[in-house]
Amino acid sequence: MSREQQAVARARKAFQTGRSRPLEYRIHQLKKLQQLFVERQKEISDAIKKDLNKSEVGTQLYETLGLEGEISLAIRKLKEWAAPRPVEKNLLTISDTVYIQPEPLGVVLVIGAWNYPWAVTIQPLVGAIAAGNAAVIKPSEVCVHTAKVMEELLSIYIDKELYPVVNGGVAETQELLRQRFDHIFYTGNCVVGKLIMEAAAKHLTPVTLELGGKSPCYIDKNCDISIACRRITWGKYTNCGQTCIAPDYILCEPSVQDRVIDEVKKAIKEFYTDNPKTCADYGRIINQRHFKRIVTMLEDSTVAVGGDNDESDCYIAPTVLRDVKPEAKVIKRMTDETSSGGLLANDCLVHFSVSALPFGGVGNSGMGCYHGKFSFDQLSHLRGCLIKQLKMEGVNSMRYPPHTLKKLGWARFFILKNVNLGWLGRMALLAVFAVVAAVVLQLKSPEYMLLRSDISSLGYSVDKILGVWPDKLQNYLL
Structure with missing residues (x-):
C-alpha cells in the first residue's frame, strides 16, 4: 500500500472504532487543537514568514486568531449543534417522535490552499472534528515550510490516526483522490476544482469547493471616496493581494477616477510607507511561477501607481492600473444582474470573519459553504428520524x-x-x-x-x- 492509502485506511479504521463520536472526545480534540495555537505560535509564524513573508502580528491577525475563535465557538455550541432537532409534524404523526439527528459522515479529505495555509486548512478540520468525523489533511505543497510544521504539530496535539497529515505534491494528491472518502473539502482554483469533482464522482463522494472567483468593487461618486479607497486598499494589498476575496478591480464613473487613484496612492503610503519593499507588513508573492503570471497582467495597461517588481525576491509593489479595457486580463464584464457567494457593502474581506454567515461560492466560485455551524452541518449527515407509536391505529x-x-x-x-x-x-x-x-x-x-x-x-x-x-x-x- 502507498503512504496515502495507509493514511486513509488507518483513519477509516480509527473512525470505525467509534471513538470520534462521543461529544466529550470531540471537545477534547478541539481543546488540544486550541492549545496548539497558544503554545506553538512562534513556530507557526516563523514558517509562514519563510513562505509568504508575513509578520508575526500578521500571522496571528489573519491566520490563527480567527481559528482560535472558531474553535471556541465549536466547543461552546457543540452540544446544541449535535442535539436532535425537532421538526413540524402532520396530524398523522402527531403522537410520534419526529426529528433530525446530525451524524458523522465518515472520513473527510481536506485539501488546503497556500495563501492562508493555516486558516483555510484548519477551519474545515474544526468542522470535521466537531461533526465527529475522521479527516485526512493535505496541506498545500506550495507553502513548503508551513506544510512541514503543520504535519509535525498536528501529530503531537491531536489524534494522529483519526487526523493524519499527508504532505506531498501533485502525485500524492492524485493518489489521495483515488481513495474513497465520505466528503472532500477543497480550497483552491477552478481548474483543480474540476479535477477533484471528477475524481469524487467515481465514488459518488460529495464535495465542498472553495474556488475564489472575482470580487469587483463599485465606488459611487456620491460616497465618501476617501474612506472607500482606504478600505479597498487594505482589502486588496493584505497578504500581497493573495486573497481569494480581495477586490479585483474598481468600477467607478470616469469623473472620479483620478480622485480614486490619488486616494488609493495615499492609503498605500500610509499602510506600507514610501518603500513597501522594506515594510515588515508587506508580503511577497508565493513563488516565481505566480510572480510571472501576475507581471503579465501589466502588459498593455497604464500603470497609475506602483508597478515596481523584483523577480529574485518575488516582490511586486502595490500597483494600480488605470483606463483598463474590458477585455484586459485583470477584469471581466459585469452584467446588470449579478449573483455571488457573498455580498459585502462599504468594506472588504471582513465578512469572512463572521462565523454566523455562510462562507462559500456560487457557479465557478465553487459550491457548499462553511464557518461556524455551517461547517458542522456541511460535514454532517442530517438524518431524518421518525419513531412511530404503536397506538392510534x-x-x-x-x-x-x-x-x-x-x-x-x-x-x-x-x-x-x-x-x-x-x-x-x-x-x-x-x-x-x-x-x-x-x-x-x-x-x-x-x-x-x-x-x-x-x-x-x-x-x-x-x-x-x-x-x-x-x-x-x-x-x-x-
Whole structure:
C-alpha cells in the first residue's frame, strides 16, 4: 500500500472504532487543537514568514486568531449543534417522535490552499472534528515550510490516526483522490476544482469547493471616496493581494477616477510607507511561477501607481492600473444582474470573519459553504428520524391500501395539515382525540345500532346524514 492509502485506511479504521463520536472526545480534540495555537505560535509564524513573508502580528491577525475563535465557538455550541432537532409534524404523526439527528459522515479529505495555509486548512478540520468525523489533511505543497510544521504539530496535539497529515505534491494528491472518502473539502482554483469533482464522482463522494472567483468593487461618486479607497486598499494589498476575496478591480464613473487613484496612492503610503519593499507588513508573492503570471497582467495597461517588481525576491509593489479595457486580463464584464457567494457593502474581506454567515461560492466560485455551524452541518449527515407509536391505529389506517379508505378527505386533512404545537397545544389536541374516540365508541353501542335501524325504517340514509358534517368540517379546517 502507498503512504496515502495507509493514511486513509488507518483513519477509516480509527473512525470505525467509534471513538470520534462521543461529544466529550470531540471537545477534547478541539481543546488540544486550541492549545496548539497558544503554545506553538512562534513556530507557526516563523514558517509562514519563510513562505509568504508575513509578520508575526500578521500571522496571528489573519491566520490563527480567527481559528482560535472558531474553535471556541465549536466547543461552546457543540452540544446544541449535535442535539436532535425537532421538526413540524402532520396530524398523522402527531403522537410520534419526529426529528433530525446530525451524524458523522465518515472520513473527510481536506485539501488546503497556500495563501492562508493555516486558516483555510484548519477551519474545515474544526468542522470535521466537531461533526465527529475522521479527516485526512493535505496541506498545500506550495507553502513548503508551513506544510512541514503543520504535519509535525498536528501529530503531537491531536489524534494522529483519526487526523493524519499527508504532505506531498501533485502525485500524492492524485493518489489521495483515488481513495474513497465520505466528503472532500477543497480550497483552491477552478481548474483543480474540476479535477477533484471528477475524481469524487467515481465514488459518488460529495464535495465542498472553495474556488475564489472575482470580487469587483463599485465606488459611487456620491460616497465618501476617501474612506472607500482606504478600505479597498487594505482589502486588496493584505497578504500581497493573495486573497481569494480581495477586490479585483474598481468600477467607478470616469469623473472620479483620478480622485480614486490619488486616494488609493495615499492609503498605500500610509499602510506600507514610501518603500513597501522594506515594510515588515508587506508580503511577497508565493513563488516565481505566480510572480510571472501576475507581471503579465501589466502588459498593455497604464500603470497609475506602483508597478515596481523584483523577480529574485518575488516582490511586486502595490500597483494600480488605470483606463483598463474590458477585455484586459485583470477584469471581466459585469452584467446588470449579478449573483455571488457573498455580498459585502462599504468594506472588504471582513465578512469572512463572521462565523454566523455562510462562507462559500456560487457557479465557478465553487459550491457548499462553511464557518461556524455551517461547517458542522456541511460535514454532517442530517438524518431524518421518525419513531412511530404503536397506538392510534384508527388514524394509521388512512395510509393502508386505497380501497380500504372510506373518506379520502380525512386522509388529505391528516397528511397535509402540518402542526407546530407547544406542550399545551399537544395536550389539548390529544384531549380532542380522546373525546372523538369516546364518541366513536358510543356510536358502536347497541343503543346506537337500534337508533340507526329506526332511522332507516323511515326511509332516510344514515350514511348520508352522518357524512355531511365531516366534509363541512374538513373544508372549514383546510
